[in-house]
Amino acid sequence: TTVYNESSGIIVTLGVSDLVVVKTDDIVLVAHKTKVNEVKQVIKDLAEDDELKKYL
Secondary structure, three states: OEEEEOOOOOOOOOOOOOEEEEEOOOOEEEEEHHHHHHHHHHHHHHHHOOOOHHHO
8 A cells, every 4th residue: 555645634544455545635546556557537527526626
């Protein structure tokens, strides 16, 4: 499991494996490591949504 925390605060995981966890001030992403390649599509989808693109 890989955890990246760009904001203040902590992230705690228990009993999980093979995950990627990324936290910024506005977004928390939790994905199985085999799904990391799909993150580009998630970002594209957020960018195309007028209400959600502010989080990028």
